[in-house]
Amino acid sequence: MAKRVMTVDDSRTMREMVAFTLRKAGYEVSEAEDGQQALDVLKTASVDVLITDLNMPRMDGVTLIRTLRGDPKWRALPILMLTTESDAAKKSEGKSAGATGWLVKPFDPEKLVDVVKRVGG
Numbered sequence: 001m002a003k004r005v006m007t008v009d010d011s012r013t014m015r016e017m018v019a020f021t022l023r024k025a026g027y028e029v030s031e032a033e034d035g036q037q038a039l040d041v042l043k044t045a046s047v048d049v050l051i052t053d054l055n056m057p058r059m060d061g062v063t064l065i066r067t068l069r070g071d072p073k074w075r076a077l078p079i080l081m082l083t084t085e086s087d088a089a090k091k092s093e094g095k096s097a098g099a100t101g102w103l104v105k106p107f108d109p110e111k112l113v114d115v116v117k118r119v120g121g
Helices: 012-024 035-042 061-069 088-097 109-120
Strands: 004-008 028-032 049-052 079-083 101-104
Touching: 004 012, 004 035, 012 028, 012 109, 028 035, 035 049, 035 061, 049 061, 049 109, 061 079, 061 088, 079 088, 079 109, 088 101, 101 109
Parallel strands: 004 028, 004 049, 049 079, 079 101
Antiparallel strands: none
């Protein structure tokens, strides 16, 4: 059975590029345009890895991670931040919120697949 990945980004183009890359590698992919929509989807769906942007309307990536880490169901979920932010303070904030890893946009498709395999099987 294919592993399930959710990509959360307010850029439709970025979600589509991530989804295309991961589907090509054999993953099932669901999409959400911000943290709030991701939480709504996760009420009825399960995923093996979550990839989130940092800066989004309604709910940003750090708030999404903190919310998920506060729920026992999602405490162990591998969560990757995929963002244009490369600032050390932002990275530290993401890590302290509970991010498993950090990738910078634009992403290398092979590296994305490798990291998803490494953290989520």
